[in-house]
Amino acid sequence: MTSALLSVNNIEVVYDHVILVLKGVSLTVPEGGVVALLGANGAGKTTTLKAVSNLLRAERGEVTRGAITYRGERVDRLDPHALVTRGVTQVMEGRHCFEHLTVEENLLTGAYTRKDGRAAVARDLQMVYGYFPRLQDRRTAQAGYISGGEQQMTAIGRALMARPSLILLDEPSMGLAPQLVEEIFDIVRRLNREEGVSFLLAEQNTNIALRYADYGYILENGRVVLDGKASTLTENADVKEFYLGLGEGGRKSYREVKHYRRRKRWLA
């Protein structure tokens, strides 16, 4: 494994001074890696990403223990602006485009922190349109009126405009048709290989995330319960059963899996 780009060491996160949500999460994203953060609703995926990007404080959340280092520097006391300038940008769950701005204006806001001049920004705008040709067709449309898939592309494109080394991608598959999800993950892979962007991606869709990631962490109730290479996780019996909906004897009935999940959550 190459050197660690991001490492999260045993962090604890508390919301509103009392609600303990992460209870000691550790993970590593290697330079050039695609790492998946998996888990059910409320497991703490979004909270982990926001702890890294420092968007937590805007929600009255706080890292109360542990450390986060990016390229060897402690970053858990910085603000989001400082993180973006260092090369870490988050694509938020639910896309969060600027609805009244056009698609192109959305992309340009992504370049807010850059100091390398208009020409470089214009070049990267073309780069983004190269990856997402559909956005070029819709560039003058207000982002509030484009389709969900186009909004997801806009959100990813906007993050790219900051020229990040690491993108924290939260639930890119949310609410999108399977074909479109595949398309978006393909682009993530291309961005990883061609532009050298590393990804930490949070997903409930374990199946697709493990197909595209190199490494995965499974989060339950604010703790990492399992981690390993994507290929190893895919073969793991528990993962198959609880996250991929596949039991010992082939595919289990959906009902059964659901039932089991519910019971497990009760116990936890």
Added chain:
Amino acid sequence: MDLLWLYAQALVDGLLAGVMYSLVALGFVLIFKASGVLNFAQGAMVFMAGLTFVSLMELGLHPALAGLATVAVMVALALAVERVVLRPLVNQPPIILFMATIGLTFIVEGATLSVWGSTPKLLELGDPYAAFEVGELYIVYSEFYAAIAVAALVIALALFFNKTRIGRALRAVADDHQAALSVGIPLTTIWVVVWSVAGVVALVAGIVWGGRLGVQFSLALLALKALPVLILGGFTSIPGAIVGGLLVGAGEKLAEVYMSETFGLGGVENFFPYLMAMLFLMVRPQGLFGERIIERV
């Protein structure tokens, strides 16, 4: 025929006054859009900017220099507000921030009074009686130029918002401040910028209003005139502030003339805008241009 000219004159006077209502409303809209704060202190800022400007001129400063110095004062106020009021109160409910701006109102007014004193000051913007005529309409030069200056300011603001990096960032923050944070737009910088811009708008308002009414404490009460404008135009819309101001200005003058010509009633203009606003609230609570809430399924 005479009556028609009378109404036409009322309309013109109303629109010229309306431009200035727009100006005060504009200050509110800018701050409300970018920080979700209803800034009660906008009127006090008009008073502060106007009085600072005139007093500096009385001290012998060239008007341009006095203007620049006042802008510097307003930027300093913006920095102080960001540091002392907004930053500590971030993420508090809007009502708390609103209360904070009420406190700010008294501080700004009090500080202005103790530095410059409470005597009303005259601001001569050329001969107050010089006028030109169009048909039987009588238009005072100084008011006419004030309207042009306001129009220029509005165009400059529109360009700033739509064509510059900071302007785009301001609109982004107004749309979704979390997403703005996520792409690295620092909210604190944006707040300082909008409060500074609102300070400049307050200075222009202070000058044009001061030119009409004298620069005095009552300028601070102008804020109240902006409320019906905001209700008509919508709290989040710059075009709404402009059109709302014109509507209120024209409406109150026309109503005044109509009521006194027809029924011999006077003083209608004092409450007519509020009446208009209340009726309007019932029909279209988001205002004429209230930003359309985009909902997709």
